[in-house]
Amino acid sequence: xxxxxxxxxxxxxxxxxxxxxxxxxxxxxxxxxxxxxxxxxxxxxxxxxxxxxxxxxxxxxxxxxxxxxxxxxxxxxxxxxxxxxxxxxxxxxxxxxxxxxxxxxxxxxxxxxxxxxxxxxxxxxxxxxxxxxxxxxxxxxxxxxxxxxxxxxxxxxxxxxxxxxxxxxxxxxxxxxxxxxxxxxxxxxxxxxxxxxxxxxxxxxxxxxxxxxxxxxxxxxxxxxxxxx
Numbered sequence: 001x002x003x004x005x006x007x008x009x010x011x012x013x014x015x016x017x018x019x020x021x022x023x024x025x026x027x028x029x030x031x032x033x034x035x036x037x038x039x040x041x042x043x044x045x046x047x048x049x050x051x052x053x054x055x056x057x058x059x060x061x062x063x064x065x066x067x068x069x070x071x072x073x074x075x076x077x078x079x080x081x082x083x084x085x086x087x088x089x090x091x092x093x094x095x096x097x098x099x100x101x102x103x104x105x106x107x108x109x110x111x112x113x114x115x116x117x118x119x120x121x122x123x124x125x126x127x128x129x130x131x132x133x134x135x136x137x138x139x140x141x142x143x144x145x146x147x148x149x150x151x152x153x154x155x156x157x158x159x160x161x162x163x164x165x166x167x168x169x170x171x172x173x174x175x176x177x178x179x180x181x182x183x184x185x186x187x188x189x190x191x192x193x194x195x196x197x198x199x200x201x202x203x204x205x206x207x208x209x210x211x212x213x214x215x216x217x218x219x220x221x222x223x224x225x226x227x228x229x
Contacts, residue, residue, distance in 0.1 A: 033149050038063035045072040045085035046111060051136040055084065058138040062145075074098055076106070082149065084109045084132070087123055102127035103159075107152040109144065111136070129155070171209035178212035 028036070042059055046052045047070045059066050067077045072085055076099050083099065087110040099106060102125070110128040112119050123131055130148030132141070175197065182193040194208075197215075201208045 028153065030146060030150070033146050033153075037145055037149065039065070040081040041065045041067070041077070041079045042082045042084060043077055043080045044068040045083065046070060047086070051111075051134050054136045054138060055132075055141070058141050061138075062142060072097055072100075080106060082107045082109070082145070084111060086111045087119065087126070087128070088113075100126055104152075105156060107148045109148050171207075171212075174216060175208055175212045178215045181215065 042064050044052060044055060044059075044066055046055065046068065048068070052068060056066050056068060067080070069077075070086075074097055076083065083106055085100075085108070100108065104127050107129045108127055109130040109132060110123040110126070111132045111134060112123065113134050115133055120131075129152045130144050132144060175194070178197060179190045179193040182188075182196060183190050186193070188196075197208050197211050200211045204211070
């Protein structure tokens with residue numbers, strides 16, 4: 001016996017119910033990054049020595065605001081937009097710091113003593129978007145800052161696109177399942193079933209995905225009465 005699935009009647013003048021896809025913000029140009037950097041707040045986790053002095057002075061010449069601390073702390077100072085930190089022998093312990101992660105939304109620059117496979121692997125595993133090597137010098141710092149910010153921004157854009165694609169794949173699966181269920185219940189084709197789903201979305205001013213998800217949830221409750229109690 002086929003289950004009857006009740007849906008509202010189609011409107012005479014349907015309103016577009018399709019929600020527009022989320023727009024992924026385009027990366028800023030190098031000039032925009034530079035202008036932003038001139039007023040950015042940068043947190044430095046490095047012992048007080050000549051290297052930190054060189055780093056701080058050059059950042060001030062660029063126009064950045066700086067906060068210098070040691071040792072690293074879990075909570076970043078307010079308004080921090082970029083972090084430069086010493087990647088020392090205790091790097092593994094720093095993994096517990098909440099801001100030190102490959103998923104960090106804040107650009108991270110690691111300061112190394114040696115360029116070797118081990119330290120580079122540690123830096124990338126911790127989520128560094130850029131690197132500096134001691135002894136630090138003013139030359140090349142601006143380029144590193146800009147490239148680090150650009151790299152971090154590109155990664156955030158890719159993550160947003162990946163998330164959106166995953167949402168689309170999930171929605172496509174739900175729509176397909178709802179189509180099949182509706183087609184079976186009413187004895188119609190999959191194309192006709194999709195038209196009904198789309199008309200319902202227009203009527204209720206929601207997305208087809210939401211209509212399909214609601215239909216599947218309703219079917220699940222009907223199939224498992226105990227869940228609705």
